[in-house]
Amino acid sequence: MVCIGIPTGTSVLITDRPHLLQHAQTLKPSKTITSQIHVRFLDQPGNRARLPNLCVRRDGVRVAALQTKTAWPTQSMVEKLPLEASTDVEYDAVIIGSGMGGLATAAQMVAKGAKVLVLEKYLLPGGSASHFKREGFTFDVGSSMMFGFGDEGTTNLITKCLEAVGKKMATIPDPTQVNYHLPKSSRFPEGLNVRVWREYNDFVGELSARFPHEKDGIQAFYDTCWKVFNSLNSIELKSLEEPRYLMQQFFRNPIACLTLAYYATTNTGEAARRYIKDPELLRFIDLECYIWSTVAADLTPLINSGMVFCDRHFGGINYPVGGVGLIAEHLAEGITEHGGNIVYKANVKEILMREESNGQQSTGSAGQRAYGVKLADGRVFRGKTIISNATRWDTFENMIGDDHLPQGEKLFRKRYKKAPSFFSMHIGVKADVLPPGTDCHHIILENWDKMEEPRETIFLSMPSLLDPSLAPEGHHIVHAFTPDWIDAWQGLSPEDYERKKEEVAESLCKRIEAVIPGLRGAITLKEVGTPRTHRRFLSRDDGTYGPIPSRPPFGMLSMPFNTTEISGLYCVGDSTFPGQGVNAVVFSGFGCAHRALCDLGMEPSWPAVDQVLKSSLKSIRDGS
Numbered sequence: 001m002v003c004i005g006i007p008t009g010t011s012v013l014i015t016d017r018p019h020l021l022q023h024a025q026t027l028k029p030s031k032t033i034t035s036q037i038h039v040r041f042l043d044q045p046g047n048r049a050r051l052p053n054l055c056v057r058r059d060g061v062r063v064a065a066l067q068t069k070t071a072w073p074t075q076s077m078v079e080k081l082p083l084e085a086s087t088d089v090e091y092d093a094v095i096i097g098s099g100m101g102g103l104a105t106a107a108q109m110v111a112k113g114a115k116v117l118v119l120e121k122y123l124l125p126g127g128s129a130s131h132f133k134r135e136g137f138t139f140d141v142g143s144s145m146m147f148g149f150g151d152e153g154t155t156n157l158i159t160k161c162l163e164a165v166g167k168k169m170a171t172i173p174d175p176t177q178v179n180y181h182l183p184k185s186s187r188f189p190e191g192l193n194v195r196v197w198r199e200y201n202d203f204v205g206e207l208s209a210r211f212p213h214e215k216d217g218i219q220a221f222y223d224t225c226w227k228v229f230n231s232l233n234s235i236e237l238k239s240l241e242e243p244r245y246l247m248q249q250f251f252r253n254p255i256a257c258l259t260l261a262y263y264a265t266t267n268t269g270e271a272a273r274r275y276i277k278d279p280e281l282l283r284f285i286d287l288e289c290y291i292w293s294t295v296a297a298d299l300t301p302l303i304n305s306g307m308v309f310c311d312r313h314f315g316g317i318n319y320p321v322g323g324v325g326l327i328a329e330h331l332a333e334g335i336t337e338h339g340g341n342i343v344y345k346a347n348v349k350e351i352l353m354r355e356e357s358n359g360q361q362s363t364g365s366a367g368q369r370a371y372g373v374k375l376a377d378g379r380v381f382r383g384k385t386i387i388s389n390a391t392r393w394d395t396f397e398n399m400i401g402d403d404h405l406p407q408g409e410k411l412f413r414k415r416y417k418k419a420p421s422f423f424s425m426h427i428g429v430k431a432d433v434l435p436p437g438t439d440c441h442h443i444i445l446e447n448w449d450k451m452e453e454p455r456e457t458i459f460l461s462m463p464s465l466l467d468p469s470l471a472p473e474g475h476h477i478v479h480a481f482t483p484d485w486i487d488a489w490q491g492l493s494p495e496d497y498e499r500k501k502e503e504v505a506e507s508l509c510k511r512i513e514a515v516i517p518g519l520r521g522a523i524t525l526k527e528v529g530t531p532r533t534h535r536r537f538l539s540r541d542d543g544t545y546g547p548i549p550s551r552p553p554f555g556m557l558s559m560p561f562n563t564t565e566i567s568g569l570y571c572v573g574d575s576t577f578p579g580q581g582v583n584a585v586v587f588s589g590f591g592c593a594h595r596a597l598c599d600l601g602m603e604p605s606w607p608a609v610d611q612v613l614k615s616s617l618k619s620i621r622d623g624s
């Protein structure tokens with residue numbers, strides 16, 4: 001057992017019983033810390049089975065503790081461990097939020113030697129990509145469909161992110177990305193059913209068999225996506241706001257960069273209509289976009305579709321053994337092992353700003369520079385850069401205030417609106433309700449015209465079909481979710497809220513029985529969440545899934561990248577390009593870390609041309 005970051009003189013209770021946390025005040029301390037890093041090797045390594053796993057300060061606060069699982073800690077490991085987050089130092093980066101965007105930024109930055117502090121409001125890392133446990137089930141909070149987990153190329157961003165802090169996770173390949181159960185029509189009286197197989201030719205073959213008259217169009221459309229993907233997969237993926245890197249990539253791989261530049265302003269609907277005429281098939285392409293972007297193809301940049309429609313075949317969809325939440329936990333562990341600090345239950349209330357000094361030019365509307373953050377408990381942490389992983393609405397409205405809203409943010413609010421949140425059910429079922437060979441992910445939609453309406457498109461994920469360790473023996477997980485707005489759940493009495501939850505859950509379960517016959521009779525556990533639940537636990541304004549364009553975007557160039565108009569303040573996560581998606585926010589983390597490291601002088605850059613690129617990107621965005 002190694003206790004870290006406990007101030008000298010603190011009395012600590014070392015216990016292996018979580019329930020003692022509540023009574024820590026009244027119990028006798030078992031140890032007084034005598035040095036800043038207090039190392040307590042408990043007896044002999046042979047006693048490890050009985051090792052405590054919690055270390056509690058007398059005031060009841062759980063302190064940083066590390067119990068190595070594989071090896072007995074060595075003195076050099078202990079020396080590398082960070083001290084408790086200090087309010088006395090200036091960090092290179094203070095990161096607000098430990099969602100995948102924040103963690104990816106932190107991982108890249110600590111790997112380059114930056115001094116990083118991550119402040120997380122919740123008790124665990126991962127945000128929307130975290131997990132929770134109930135009665136032996138391990139439920140993913142959000143999506144169980146992981147892109148970017150392959151072994152090859154440059155687009156396997158989750159794999160690369162873990163590697164940066166010395167971590168690797170075992171994954172289970174999913175033979176299909178998704179099984180679509182779609183509306184009945186004159187051509188498909190039983191309903192259209194399409195599986196997206198891991199093997200590209202199997203998928204295109206199956207879709208072409210459903211729409212034989214569009215065989216060439218299907219091939220040409222997905223081939224265009226491959227052009228985008230192959231280009232992305234052959235260049236290093238870093239900040240698009242960094243001129244030196246862009247120039248380097250252009251010299252190394254001009255064809256790939258020119259291809260990306262060519263498609264940078266294209267949306268997916270436009271590309272699909274170039275090759276496909278059948279309205280039903282075009283609706284299918286809309287749905288192919290909607291299930292991850294929550295908007296139809298006309299509002300989805302082709303660069304993003306290239307990534308999603310091809311990585312599912314190139315790297316494949318791979319499920320991390322033990323659940324999605326472990327990705328964030330591995331990253332958090334790697335970040336602290338590399339000297340970073342993560343503080344949980346740290347609710348940032350304010351981003352502190354001052355007038356830009358020493359004649360440095362500010363890009364901020366009011367010449368402001370962010371220099372620190374203030375927590376709800378009054379603590380202040382200072383940073384040379386401040387990086388927000390919260391949504392843009394939470395960052396600018398709640399932590400800065402509308403008085404300081406930069407011009408660019410006003411424009412963003414005109415161009416982008418909040419996507420709906422989700423109604424979700426995390427269900428435990430008896431295993432025999434799922435016949436062998438059932439696919440992990442399904443989409444159910446009965447009426448094309450209602451695709452974007454609340455509670456119409458149903459998403460189903462059953463990750464225990466891939467990793468049985470997520471559910472108790474003889475059981476499986478059914479995670480069902482559907483887009484929904486918070487307005488429908490406001491202003492209800494507690495009884496009405498509960499009643500409405502039950503009614504909606506019942507009607508969804510009935511519809512899901514079209515795919516899982518007998519579902520309702522097989523349920524052993526059901527946790528129902530509404531947009532209010534998402535707002536509360538994920539700290540996202542209105543529980544939103546992220547920003548969506550209010551009108552067709554200028555391809556990938558409408559969405560802001562990581563810098564903001566306030567000097568020293570960056571955004572990362574799904575409020576920045578390329579938007580929602582775990583691998584998408586990890587990319588935004590790569591970009592954010594790269595740009596911040598350049599600004600800190602820790603990565604080579606060309607400061608003289610920075611401003612030119614920034615202004616050009618801004619004018620493209622403003623004029624788009």
Ligand SMILES: NC(=O)c1ccc[n+]([C@@H]2O[C@H](COP(=O)([O-])OP(=O)(O)OC[C@H]3O[C@@H](n4cnc5c(N)ncnc54)[C@H](O)[C@@H]3O)[C@@H](O)[C@H]2O)c1
Pocket residue numbers: 096097098099100101102119120121122125126127128129141142143346347348349389390391394421422534537538539540543544545546572573574575579580581582583585
């Ligand atoms: N929103 C959803 O319902 C939902 C569901 C499934 C998946 N997803 C996916 O999750 C990903 C989102 O990743 P992300 O990294 O952009 O964001 P995130 O929402 O996952 O993480 C943001 C983190 O910031 C923390 N935070 C917010 N305000 C804070 C404050 N004031 N002080 C301290 N911490 C604060 C939150 O607790 C959270 O951990 C996307 O991939 C999205 O597609 C979202």
Ligand SMILES: CC(C)=CCC/C(C)=C/C=C/C(C)=C/C=C/C(C)=C/C=C/C=C(C)/C=C/C=C(C)/C=C/C=C(\C)CCC=C(C)C
Pocket residue numbers: 143144145147178232237238240249257258260261264291292293303304305307308441442443459460461578579580581582583584587
């Ligand atoms: C102009 C300039 C600046 C430049 C020019 C040229 C160039 C160089 C360019 C470049 C570019 C780049 C690099 C780009 C990049 C991009 C990227 C990376 C992208 C990515 C993306 C991704 C994405 C979008 C993803 C997504 C995903 C998702 C969202 C998912 C989700 C899922 C879910 C929800 C689940 C479902 C379920 C069921 C079905 C059940």
